Amino acid sequence: MNRIMIKDLSGHKAETVTINAWVDVARNQGKMAFFDFRDVSGKVQGVVFGKPEVLEVAKTLRPEWVVAIEGVVNERPEKMVNTDVVNGDIELEITAIVVLNTAETPAFELEDTSGVNEEVRLKNRFVDLRTERMHNNIAMRCKVISHIRNHLGEKGFFEIETPLLTKSTPEGARDYLVPSRLYPGSAYALPQSPQQYKQTLMASGFEKYFQIARCMRDEDLRGDRQPEFTQMDLEMSFTSEEEIINLNEQLLIEIVEKYYPEKRIQEVPFPRITYADAMEKYGNDRPDIREDKEDPNLLAFCWVVDFPGFERTDKSDDPQATGEWTFTHNPFSLPKESDIEKLRNKEDIGSIIASQYDIALNGYEIGGGSIRCHDAQLQRTILQILGHSDEKIDTNFDHMLRMLNSGCPPHGGIAWGLDRLVMLLQGEPNIREVIPFPKTREGRDPMMDSPATVPTEQWNELNLEVKEKKKD
Numbered sequence: 001m002n003r004i005m006i007k008d009l010s011g012h013k014a015e016t017v018t019i020n021a022w023v024d025v026a027r028n029q030g031k032m033a034f035f036d037f038r039d040v041s042g043k044v045q046g047v048v049f050g051k052p053e054v055l056e057v058a059k060t061l062r063p064e065w066v067v068a069i070e071g072v073v074n075e076r077p078e079k080m081v082n083t084d085v086v087n088g089d090i091e092l093e094i095t096a097i098v099v100l101n102t103a104e105t106p107a108f109e110l111e112d113t114s115g116v117n118e119e120v121r122l123k124n125r126f127v128d129l130r131t132e133r134m135h136n137n138i139a140m141r142c143k144v145i146s147h148i149r150n151h152l153g154e155k156g157f158f159e160i161e162t163p164l165l166t167k168s169t170p171e172g173a174r175d176y177l178v179p180s181r182l183y184p185g186s187a188y189a190l191p192q193s194p195q196q197y198k199q200t201l202m203a204s205g206f207e208k209y210f211q212i213a214r215c216m217r218d219e220d221l222r223g224d225r226q227p228e229f230t231q232m233d234l235e236m237s238f239t240s241e242e243e244i245i246n247l248n249e250q251l252l253i254e255i256v257e258k259y260y261p262e263k264r265i266q267e268v269p270f271p272r273i274t275y276a277d278a279m280e281k282y283g284n285d286r287p288d289i290r291e292d293k294e295d296p297n298l299l300a301f302c303w304v305v306d307f308p309g310f311e312r313t314d315k316s317d318d319p320q321a322t323g324e325w326t327f328t329h330n331p332f333s334l335p336k337e338s339d340i341e342k343l344r345n346k347e348d349i350g351s352i353i354a355s356q357y358d359i360a361l362n363g364y365e366i367g368g369g370s371i372r373c374h375d376a377q378l379q380r381t382i383l384q385i386l387g388h389s390d391e392k393i394d395t396n397f398d399h400m401l402r403m404l405n406s407g408c409p410p411h412g413g414i415a416w417g418l419d420r421l422v423m424l425l426q427g428e429p430n431i432r433e434v435i436p437f438p439k440t441r442e443g444r445d446p447m448m449d450s451p452a453t454v455p456t457e458q459w460n461e462l463n464l465e466v467k468e469k470k471k472d
């Protein structure tokens with residue numbers, strides 16, 4: 001018999017149907033057995049009575065077993081109707097049970113996992129993800145992503161994948177390296193962002209690009225960070241700060257209005273605050289401008305604009321600091337028109353303002369981008385200011401300079417931290433709750449048990465040797 005999804009059962013009253021489901025709750029009451037069954041679409045109550053051969057199987061069922069249930073969709077007696085839940089007015093009178101798979105007792109109750117140790121949840125992520133909370137988080141994440149795809153697709157954006165095995169791109173963090181077996185001593189770097197590729201795509205004439213891009217940054221463990229995370233990455237040619245801001249604002253508003261109608265955006269258009277004002281007034285560059293910080297449905301977006309392009313490197317803080325100046329966001333941003341001459345002459349560097357904008361939501365940075373430098377000579381000057389020798393520029397950035405020299409249009413873009421945005425929309429306390437398979441705060445995956453030690457033969461194949469193993 002054809003499977004009926006649980007959410008559709010009420011359209012089949014008085015019919016005999018089959019569902020495929022998990023046993024959510026099993027209550028054995030001697031002559032009768034009651035169940036809640038669950039599939040991806042919802043839950044329904046099932047009951048066995050008066051059928052001894054069915055009851056015999058029913059009594060063996062345990063939570064999280066996987067079953068095919070045949071039954072008649074009955075209306076519940078009036079006093080048993082529960083109007084608070086889906087399918088609260090029907091129940092399945094079970095006529096046959098097929099056990100598709102049994103299950104060990106889950107490591108924790110799935111009803112409410114809020115008090116369960118996170119390590120235990122992540123080790124058992126396969127069952128943890130079955131909870132209503134996690135299903136809802138992942139489902140909403142999917143909806144947001146597919147809305148982005150549709151919206152940008154309609155606007156003529158190309159969704160283009162860029163490589164994961166790549167070369168270092170400066171985003172201010174350490175790279176994860178993938179040693180090359182075929183080229184001993186060489187390694188690929190995993191992308192900290194698709195920055196250089198997306199700029200290259202602009203030189204290649206695609207004009208509008210986006211990608212739901214995985215980024216990897218080997219940062220010290222601090223705050224609510226993940227070694228790999230997802231960006232909504234976007235780039236446009238012949239554009240302006242104004243156009244990028246408006247496009248992104250519109251997309252964010254649409255997502256909130258369509259999927260989070262209970263939420264209120266504090267101010268539209270989103271207010272714009274200069275970096276200098278934000279620092280002075282709020283002491284940080286991701287200001288929390290909510291009028292009411294207790295209101296869980298308030299979304300206070302704001303743009304922070306006019307970031308300085310460069311800041312002094314602090315060698316005590318960053319052993320890799322190469323010179324006097326470092327970039328504030330990435331080394332590919334163009335200064336504001338009025339500051340370009342200063343840059344060309346390497347004058348008054350600390351006062352140069354970049355065409356860099358960030359977007360903040362309720363005190364979190366959820367995205368940032370800039371208008372890029374499309375002039376190869378100016379790009380070289382920026383890299384020189386950052387302390388790179390001409391020789392180093394020619395080895396590390398030759399491709400960028402050649403690309404800019406190949407007829408590269410003016411361009412700019414942005415990237416959103418998608419995990420963080422979904423976390424805030426879902427009202428979750430950390431990004432691990434909206435990532436299907438996150439790492440712990442310590443950067444480990446307790447389910448796969450990674451990172452894992454690697455057999456000596458594998459290191460040998462890579463021409464590598466471990467100097468000293470960390471002692472446990």
Ligand code: ASP
Nearest residue numbers: 193195369370413414415
């Ligand atoms: N690549 C930048 C980042 O990852 C975003 C951008 O400027 O588009 O922060």
